[in-house]
Amino acid sequence: MPSADVVEIAASPEAIAARLAASRYLADDSLATAIFLAIRLSKPLLLEGAPGVGKTEAAKAVAELLGRELVRLQCYEGIDAGHALYEWNYQRQLLAIRHAGEHEIDIYDDRFLIARPLLQVLRAPVERVLLVDEIDRSDHEFEALLLEFLSDFQISIPERGTIRAATQPIVILTSNRTRELAEALRRRCVYHWIGYPDARREAEIIMLRSGDVAEATARAVSNAVQEIRARPLAKPPGIAEAVEWANAATILEKGGSPWPEAFRRAIGVLIKDEEDLSAITPELGRIVEEALA
């Protein structure tokens, strides 16, 4: 069961959406509902979506709305229990053995234990939010290890026994869907697919996230980005790139470049793939002019 203060914060999906907006994260009804359900059902939240749609940002915003520290576990090929759960500080243990001489020492004391993200969260579940970022990059073995953790929220350390979370921690997993995750993992989580926002919402996000971009510029950028994303690009631009494009174009415009030219010159912050750039460049003028109209 979630604690009383968490229930108070997560009173409804609308309350979540309002608090996320205060953290400068605009969530649609579906995402706010998924976050609400994950918190109230005490289940991990699995966010899937294309790169750049704001999955990690959502986790940061959830930590902020709950007033907790975010503990991030970045996954990669080869990540194992030593990187995710805990590790003994063997060097310190060896030194302690040498210094102890004939005296008895407990080399499995807390001071020799290096708590990795999962253990950190188990020890302080009401103070932290765990983000397991890009779980799709890890191996199947690590995913299985995580399943065990997510089922019982406990870790067994042979020398110390089992450490169990007093209350279930809030866990957010993200995946870019570069590989299919195990059904067992999806089953244990509240699931939400984050898509690219529509033009209106993206313009709102740009306004919220950028420095001093005019509303018309934000709308033009969001329209142009929608058009660009509809093409088969190797790396479709994410929301962060759209915000950067609006910012960069505004800076160039203030520096003396007229509007369509400012967008064209700043395209490097939006499209970061040489082939995508050469595919888009011939049409960029038309796309920008239509977006500005």
Next chain:
Amino acid sequence: MRRPQNLRPAAAPFLGFARLLRDHAFAIAPEQISSFMQAVTLLGPRSMNDIREAALSTLAPSPDRRGEFEAHFRAYFYGDAKPSIEAEEDDETRVKDDRGAREEENQVARQEKGGELSSELEQLSSRDFQHDDDGLGQFRRKLVSALPARRSFRTIRTRSRGTLDLRRSLKEIVSADGDIPSPLLRRRRAVPRKLLLLIDVSGSMKLHTADYLKLAHAAVQGADRAEVFTIGTRLTRITSALRIRDRGQALARAAALVDDWDGGTRMGPTLLAFLSVPRFSAFARGACVVVLSDGLERGSHAELEIAMRRLGARAFRLSLATPLAGDARFRPATSALRAILPVLDDLVDGSSIGSLTDFILSLARPAPAADSIWKRVS
């Protein structure tokens, strides 16, 4: 889970919906059904949208089947007409678009007229099923060890030729109360690279697609990680169908998944569609990519060129196996082939199962780039 007769009447529709999804091959666990009901209660529900959101969050349909899920939801809760979508395998993903429908018709018409090309294709169509079967069994067994290897980020213990495994060595020392046993070594494990087969199922490849599917089945059965897609006017992933051990069943299942058999060719756009799905294009990274196609792109080949260049940039080795190369007179003379030749690592004979299996089993051996070989020949 409680028996249905003990359920409160209000809960029955939600259980019924979960059962409906199960009947349509959605993997729904009992704990998901109880979460669904809890979620509905938590949300009010104040509207049908709350029930929909609760279902999406807790029953977690995969994004590929979201449309099907929505159709079942509307049919069940709103009484809309039953969805016509047939149940698919859970992990089956199709990327399809109809933009090329008209183009497809045109191409079929053009192919019918083609005299010289058609006769050349027919010349290369002889198949020996008995021989193929034997070859494929051996191919399947040899494949894992024959594929090129890469060094994994995972390590294995080794007695020699490794780096010091400090973590485990220190652990040994600590458990021996400070005594120094012999240090433990580890080295990065060698794992076979992924194999990606992209099979052209257009009309001009009609005589070869059956053989290619048999080969793909053997590859999926034999390799640690292999993916197979068909490309024609659409892109279809058939890997999960080919995972069925029985070849007859597997091929029948794969055949049912693909609905652009013997159609036109839109290789460029289809390959770009493949690259635009992150899950698919990630598979091409560091993989041995073999495109089984005659490379006969109709119209402009600009998109094919872009797609092949992108594939080449991701792949460890990009090969094109064309049945046309079975003819000694074959030269990569078409403008599409000439354009993609510089990005190809291999341009080889794909006219028979034997030549293809020999080629795939030789992928680990270095070879000169296709461009240099074909320049010498022509």
